[in-house]
Every structure is written in C-alpha cells, then in structure tokens.
Amino acid sequence: xxxxAANCPNCGAPLVYRWSSSVQTVCEYCRSIVVRTDVxxxxxxxxxxxxxxxxxxxxxxxxxxxxxxxxxxxxxxxQYEQGTWNEWRIVLDGGADGWLSDAQNAFAVSFxxxxxxxxxxxxxxLGRSFVWNGTSFTVVSRTLAHYAGVEGELPFEYxxxxxxxxxxxxxxxxxxxxxxYSDEAPALYIGKAVDFDTLRLRNVxxxxxx
Amino acid sequence: MVEAQGRPPxxxxSVNCPNCGAATAVRTFGHAxxxxxxxxxxxxDATNPGVTILQRYTDAVREEPLIPLGTRGxxxxxxxxxVGFQVRQIVVDDVAYQWREYxxxxxxxxxxxxxxxxxxxxxVSTLDALPEGGPTPDSSARSYGGQRYxxxxxxxxxxTFVLGEFPWQIRVGDMTTGSDYVAPPLxxxxxxxxxxxxxxxxxxxxxxxxxxxxxxLPGKPPxxxxxxxxxxxxxxxxxxxxxxxxxxxxxxxxxxxxxxxxSARGKEAFAQTYVFDPKTAQEASLVTPVFELDGRPTAVxxxxxxxxxxxxxxxxxxxxxxxxxQAFEVARDVSYYHGVExxxxxxxxxxxxxxxxxxxxxxxxxxRIETEGERTASPVRYRVRVVRDVPTSxxxxxxxxxxxxxxxxxxxxxLLFERRRWQESDHG
Numbered sequence: 331x332x333x334x335a336a337n338c339p340n341c342g343a344p345l346v347y348r349w350s351s352s353v354q355t356v357c358e359y360c361r362s363i364v365v366r367t368d369v370x371x372x373x374x375x376x377x378x379x380x381x382x383x384x385x386x387x388x389x390x391x392x393x394x395x396x397x398x399x400x401x402x403x404x405x406x407x408x409q410y411e412q413g414t415w416n417e418w419r420i421v422l423d424g425g426a427d428g429w430l431s432d433a434q435n436a437f438a439v440s441f442x443x444x445x446x447x448x449x450x451x452x453x454x455x456l457g458r459s460f461v462w463n464g465t466s467f468t469v470v471s472r473t474l475a476h477y478a479g480v481e482g483e484l485p486f487e488y489x490x491x492x493x494x495x496x497x498x499x500x501x502x503x504x505x506x507x508x509x510x511y512s513d514e515a516p517a518l519y520i521g522k523a524v525d526f527d528t529l530r531l532r533n534v535x536x537x538x539x540x
Numbered sequence: 541m542v543e544a545q546g547r548p549p550x551x552x553x554s555v556n557c558p559n560c561g562a563a564t565a566v567r568t569f570g571h572a573x574x575x576x577x578x579x580x581x582x583x584x585d586a587t588n589p590g591v592t593i594l595q596r597y598t599d600a601v602r603e604e605p606l607i608p609l610g611t612r613g614x615x616x617x618x619x620x621x622x623v624g625f626q627v628r629q630i631v632v633d634d635v636a637y638q639w640r641e642y643x644x645x646x647x648x649x650x651x652x653x654x655x656x657x658x659x660x661x662x663x664v665s666t667l668d669a670l671p672e673g674g675p676t677p678d679s680s681a682r683s684y685g686g687q688r689y690x691x692x693x694x695x696x697x698x699x700t701f702v703l704g705e706f707p708w709q710i711r712v713g714d715m716t717t718g719s720d721y722v723a724p725p726l727x728x729x730x731x732x733x734x735x736x737x738x739x740x741x742x743x744x745x746x747x748x749x750x751x752x753x754x755x756x757l758p759g760k761p762p763x764x765x766x767x768x769x770x771x772x773x774x775x776x777x778x779x780x781x782x783x784x785x786x787x788x789x790x791x792x793x794x795x796x797x798x799x800x801x802x803s804a805r806g807k808e809a810f811a812q813t814y815v816f817d818p819k820t821a822q823e824a825s826l827v828t829p830v831f832e833l834d835g836r837p838t839a840v841x842x843x844x845x846x847x848x849x850x851x852x853x854x855x856x857x858x859x860x861x862x863x864x865x866q867a868f869e870v871a872r873d874v875s876y877y878h879g880v881e882x883x884x885x886x887x888x889x890x891x892x893x894x895x896x897x898x899x900x901x902x903x904x905x906x907x908r909i910e911t912e913g914e915r916t917a918s919p920v921r922y923r924v925r926v927v928r929d930v931p932t933s934x935x936x937x938x939x940x941x942x943x944x945x946x947x948x949x950x951x952x953x954x955l956l957f958e959r960r961r962w963q964e965s966d967h968g
C-alpha cells in the first residue's frame with residue numbers, strides 16, 4: 331500500500347490517500363472532494379451532509395470475501411424512489427478494487443469487468459437473460475437513482491453525477507451482476523450475493539438498543 | 541463484534557407528525573423511509589428532515605396487529621424486532637382474502653417478514669439466487685435448492701392498511717402481483733412490481749405456538765382455520781413410515797406363510813370309501829372308526845371325492861374327539877353338473893370337495909358323517925380322506941388385510957388434507 335500525503339487545497343488539512351488506486355477522496359475536515367492528478371490535488375466539489383443512514387458498514391470496516399480480506403475505503407450513496415443504498419468501495423488483500431453493495435442489509439460483492447458484451451439499457455428488460463463467463467444472469471430490477479453523496483477514497487472521480495440507471499441481475503447460483511448506465515459506455519460489475527455471516531465483518535457500526 | 545472505531549453508535553430518533561403533532565419513535569434508524577404516525581396513522585416521509593405527509597389515513601376501521609410493534613425475539617435463530625405491519629388482500633371471485641405481514645428488523649441482517657393468514661404463520665426471507673424454471677413467475681413448477689415447488693396461486697395483492705415503518709415507500713393501495721409455489725413446509729414466492737423489479741422469497745411455515753414462544757407473547761395464538769398452502773400435512777412422513785412398517789410386516793407374514801407351507805406334513809390320518817344311496821335313505825348317518833391326529837394343533841383337511849354325475853349331495857361332518865367330546869362341525873354341498881347346450885359343453889360344480897378345519901388339537905378322533913340327497917337320484921360312491929397338518933392360507937390373507945388397513949386409512953387422510961390444501965389454489 332503506497333500512501334501519498336497532500337494538503338487539502340481548500341482548508342490546508344492533511345490528506346492521505348491510503349490506496350494507490352484512489353483517485354478521489356473527501357477531506358475529513360471541510361468535506362471538499364479532492365481529486366488527485368499526476369502533479370497535485372485539486373478541489374472539485376463539496377459534499378453536503380450525508381443522509382441519516384443505517385448501514386452497519388463504515389469506512390475502515392474489515393471483512394472477508396472468499397479467501398481474501400478486505401477493508402472499506404470509500405462509499406457512494408445512492409437514492410432512488412424506494413429509499414437509499416450504498417456502494418462501498420473495498421480494497422482486497424493484494425490491492426484489487428471491489429464494491430460491496432448494501433441495500434437495506436442485502437449485501438453483494440462485485441468487481442468491474444472488461445471485455446464482456448454489455449446489453450443496452452433497452453435490451454436489459456426485466457426477465458431478460460445474458461450469459462457472461464458461462465453463467466446465465468437474469469435482470470431482476472431496473473432502478474433509476476440519484477447520486478446522494480460520497481465518502482472516503484474512490485478509484486475514480488465521482489461527484490457530479492445526477493440521474494443514473496442501474497440494472498441488477500441474478501443467477502440460479504447466487505451470482506450477482508449490476509450494470510451502471512451512468513456513463514456513455516455502460517460498466518458491468520460481476521460478483522456474488524453474500525450474507526452478513528459470510529462477510530465476517532469487523533469494526534461495524536453499533537446501534538442503540540442492539 | 542468489534543466496537544466501532546469510526547462513528548458513534550447510531551442513535552434512536554423519532555419523527556413528529558405534521559398532521560397531529562404526535563411523536564413516533566423510529567426503530568430502524570436510517571432505514572426508515574416511511575413511518576406511520578402512531579397516533580393519526582398518516583404515512584410520513586422519514587427521509588426528509590422536514591417530515592412530510594405522504595398519505596392521510598381515511599379508513600374508519602383500524603386494524604390491530606396481533607403482535608405489537610416493538611416486539612423482539614428470535615425467529616429461526618435470528619434476533620429481530622417487529623417494526624412494520626401491513627394488511628394486504630387479494631380478491632378471488634369477488635371474495636376478498638386478507639393476510640397480515642409483520643416486518644422484522646435486525647440492524648445487521650436483511651429485513652424479513654412474518655406473515656399470518658387465518659392463524660397460519662410463515663417467516664419469509666428474500667432469496668439471493670433465482671429458482672430454476674424461469675426467473676419471471678408463471679404457473680409452471682420451480683426448483684430451488686434441489687427442492688421442487690408446485691405452483692399454488694398467482695394474484696394481484698393490494699395493501700389495505702399500514703402501521704409502523706418501512707425501509708421503502710409504502711402506501712395504502714399499492715399493488716403487486718404475487719405468485720406462490722409450495723413444497724410444505726416451504727413456500728417460494730415471487731413478487732413483481734410492474735416492469736421494475738422481481739423479488740423471490742422463501743417462506744417457512746411455523747406453528748402459531750412456536751411464534752408465541754419465540755416472541756414471548758402473552759396468551760394463546762388464534763387457532764388456525766383450514767389448511768394453508770404450505771402447511772405441513774400432519775401425516776407427512778408418518779404415512780410413509782406406516783407403509784414402510786406395513787411392508788415389513790407383510791414380508792414377515794409372507795416368510796411365516798412360506799415356512800408354514802414348507803413345513804406342513806400333509807399326513808393322511810384316515811381314508812375310507814362309502815356308498816350313499818338316496819333311494820334307500822334320503823338322510824343317512826354313519827360314524828367312522830377312531831383315528832389318531834398327532835403333533836401340534838394344526839389344520840385338518842377333510843376331502844370328499846364323489847362319483848356325482850349331474851347330481852348333488854349334502855355332506856355334514858363332525859370331527860369328534862373321542863376322549864373329550866369336543867366336536868368340529870362343517871357342512872358341505874357337493875354337486876357336479878355338465879351338458880351340451882347349443883353345441884357348447886358346460887360344467888358346473890365339481891365332484892370333489894375339500895375343507896380345512898384350523899388348529900385341531902392332537903388326540904383320538906372319529907368322524908360322524910351325515911349325507912343327504914334327492915330321493916330319485918342314483919347311488920353315490922364317495923371317499924372320505926382326513927389329512928393332518930395341511931397348509932392353510934386364510935390367516936395369511938387376513939393378516940395382510942389387517943396390516944394394510946391402517947396405512948390405507950392414513951393415506952386417505954393425507955389425500956383429503958392435500959385436497960383441502962389445493963382447493964384454495966388456482967388449481968382447485
């Protein structure tokens with residue numbers, strides 16, 4: 331892990347990029363969104379107060395996926411008509427990036443893929459199936475969401491998105507896939523649905539009365 | 541679980557109703573999207589710090605949940621709190637059927653439901669994997685986790701009453717299409733929300749008393765009415781066990797029967813030929829010499845071989861113990877007729893007869909023979925033969941019948957139960 335230190339261009343507070351693959355971070359003091367370039371860092375935006383949410387996960391929560399440990403490095407919070415969900419950016423042992431999504435405590439871990447054929451948004455209708463890497467995935471939900479906030483370090487710039495459409499797919503074997511249609515070229519993430527016990531989370535949030 | 545390093549514990553808060561001013565405690569922390577005001581039943585938007593009213597409560601009738609909101613306990617090994625309650629209904633042939641759903645919360649786990657219809661309870665969890673047989677519901681069977689589920693019902697459900705809080709938007713009047721597939725005690729369900737989402741879930745049937753114990757509820761639960769879609773049959777498993785036991789007993793009886801057939805000696809104890817002339821005596825009676833029946837109390841066969849030809853006779857036997865006077869009586873009609881009619885030859889009856897007396901104790905016996913016939917008939921020669929220790933099969937047949945009656949009755953009960961179950965389905 332190569333840490334790289336800098337100072338917040340807005341308030342001067344020290345900034346630490348704990349993961350080399352991080353491009354963006356949020357200043358812990360002034361909530362400026364700071365993007366790292368080849369030469370320096372620059373402020374690109376500001377995070378408002380994050381909605382009061384109740385994910386048991388937080389930055390620096392640790393857990394396991396398969397035979398690898400991971401730590402939570404950042405987060406994107408989405409809002410949609412039914413509520414909110416989190417995409418937690420996780421960094422696995424060895425430095426690989428992944429995403430732990432948490433929708434009302436329904437968890438899935440997925441990884442960005444490349445080179446796979448991705449259907450267009452209109453092709454990805456509810457109930458349609460697509461085969462990737464030999465596994466058949468079926469569309470189980472289409473969600474129009476709004477970016478609602480970021481936290482921690484992210485592997486890309488992500489701060490000015492407005493409406494984004496996500497398509498979630500599942501297999502007959504707990505495989506999970508999600509297609510992010512927010513960019514011109516859609517991005518396909520593939521992984522597994524996981525339950526709380528198999529994640530073996532440490533350093534989770536605590537709840538009054540529980 | 542390790543104490544959180546980062547943020548302080550998530551604290552409980554409450555929302556104030558803009559309609560009536562009452563405060564309602566929020567039990568699911570930031571998960572609460574909609575909260576129903578506990579006082580005026582308005583549905584409030586809890587995601588908005590200003591709290592707005594999403595839907596006002598209009599119905600005159602208030603539903604009271606059987607399980608109060610805030611109840612905590614362990615259901616299927618997971619600690620949970622009842623945080624939301626909704627009544628939903630389907631309408632089939634103009635009849636509305638209502639059931640109740642309790643939303644179960646644990647801050648680290650997925651939300652679950654506890655459903656109740658006519659005293660029948662299910663704990664329902666959403667599924668991570670799709671069932672086999674197609675991801676979108678239809679009326680064909682599905683498989684999940686190696687278990688086959690038969691389609692039970694597809695219906696449009698409407699939310700008619702809500703209470704508590706929900707981690708998603710909820711309104712009275714919400715409609716979804718639900719399909720249920722059953723493999724008691726499990727039920728696979730799919731819920732389709734327009735063209736946006738298909739959610740598969742798995743319900744497990746629990747007895748009301750199990751729910752009451754798990755949640756430490758006071759009093760007694762209402763008695764279940766009728767047979768529910770995934771209610772386990774009371775004879776499930778039991779019927780199979782009964783058939784297995786019956787099969788074992790039949791095998792045992794068959795072995796005994798075969799051993800009996802093989803060991804029967806078939807020893808001739810007495811044989812004598814007599815002539816009966818009905819012209820001289822329409823009814824005749826004679827007594828045989830005494831003969832010995834030896835060994836264990838076994839069956840005795842009395843055989844009558846006659847020269848009857850288009851004629852009948854009646855033979856009455858009394859096997860009498862010479863020492864004790866104990867008598868075994870049996871009466872036989874022997875007749876043999878034959879002829880040709882329209883070029884076809886026919887016969888009726890037989891000139892010989894055999895009858896077995898079961899379990900005759902050893903001893904010295906004689907036969908008293910009474911014969912009877914038509915006065916006009918010709919004389920009949922008949923040979924009487926007494927055979928000791930002949931094989932008998934009647935007991936075997938009776939045993940088999942007695943063995944299979946209980947499982948047949950149980951199967952019938954199980955069948956009736958299944959019929960009642962499926963009567964309530966789309967296929968009834």
